[in-house]
Amino acid sequence: MAKVTAADVNKLRKTTGAGMMDCKNALVEADGDFDSAIEILRKKGQKIAAKRADRDSSEGAVIAKVNEDATKGIIISLNCETDFVAKNDDFVTMAHKMADIAINHNSKEEFLAAQFSDKMTVEEKITEQTGVIGEKLEIGDFRxxxxxxxxxxxxxxxxxxxxxxxxxxxxxxxxxxxxxxxQIAAMNPVALDEKGVQQDTIDKEIEIAKDQLREEGKPEEMLDNIAKGKLNRFFKDNTLVNQTYIKDNKMSVAEYVKTLGDVKVVGFERVALA
Incomplete structure (x- = not known):
């Protein structure tokens, strides 16, 4: 049996993030072979992942990154089961490292297949860390x-x-x-502007408005015109460019952006964990 030194254990711990005893046991089982020890830890993660597959992973860290020339941005969520894990510095650091990799990819599948290190892919890293942490981990959103x-x-x-x-x-x-x-993070707009609001949302808002007006005793023939006014208010409150800018309530978001000149908001993404 190969001698397992403290330096070997520490090296494996730094590489995988696993606990000291897990690393020592993996090295002993692998007879001191470093790559085999990593594989043992990964298989442990696979077993735990299978056992916890039906668990709810609604906690985690949501990370946004932009590339160097600011022409592309991504948001990923690295999900876990508990807030305790989500707040752990090592977990957040891993989420940021994954976001650094994600910025170079255009789909969740492509990102998961990308190399996290020379030893494993992003997906394999998630499986490995499931074994290390003991909770279900997964990539939730990828935008x-x-x-x-x-x-x-x-x-x-x-x-x-x-x-x-x-x-x-x-x-x-x-x-x-x-x-x-x-503004987007705080106010959670439903669309960029009124043209982007889905028709079923518009229909629902009109019906809600009409029901309220009926309860107030408004005549049926007046409902359509009044409901349209309420719908315009809905657009103002819930579409990004029409919202009142939260840092200056004397202007809309569109007006604030125009302080740059002939510039408009042309899109947005928002990811939130409950």
């Missing part, structure tokens, strides 16, 4: 946004992240895009 300029914001606690796409890159675009991303 991509591309434009002339993309800015991002991660809310404190890593529970909400947002991306904003602008029609042009200009002086001040980074600050404005971050401010608008903060």
């Amino acid at each position: 991509v946004l591309e434009a002339a300029f993309v800015g991002s914001y991660i809310h404190a606690g890593n529970k909400i992240a947002a991306l904003t796409a602008l029609s042009a890159a200009s002086d001040g675009a980074e600050e404005v895009a971050k401010d608008v991303s903060m």
Whole structure:
């Protein structure tokens, strides 16, 4: 049997994030072979992942990243079972490292198949860490946004992240895009503008408005016109460019973005964990 040194255990721990005893036991089982020990830890993760497959993984960390020239942004959520794990510094660091990899990919499947290290893919890393942490881990959301300029914001606690796409890159675009991303995180708009609101949502809002008006005793022939007014209010409160800008209630988000010049918001993404 090969001698397992403290240095060997520490090296495996740094590579995998596994606990000291798990690393020592894996090295002993692998007769000191480092790669075999990693495989043993991965198989342990596979067993735990299978046992916990039906668990709810509604906690985690939501991370937004933008590439170097600010033309592409991504949001991923690395989900886990408990808030205790979600707040762990090592878990958040891993989520950020995964986001750094995700920025180079355009689909969740492509991202999961990408190399996390020279030893394993992102998906294999998630499986391995399931064994290390003892909770179900998975990538929940994977969003991509591309434009002339993309800015991002991660809310404190890593529970909400947002991306904003602008029609042009200009002086001040980074600050404005971050401010608008903060607006998106806080106000959760349903669409970019009224054209982006789904018809079933519009129909539902009109029916709600009419029901309220009937309860108030308004005549049936007046309901359509009054309901349209209420719908316009819904658009103002719930579509991004029409919302009142939270840092200056004298202007809309669209008006704030126009302080950059001939620039518009052309898209956004928002991911939140309950």
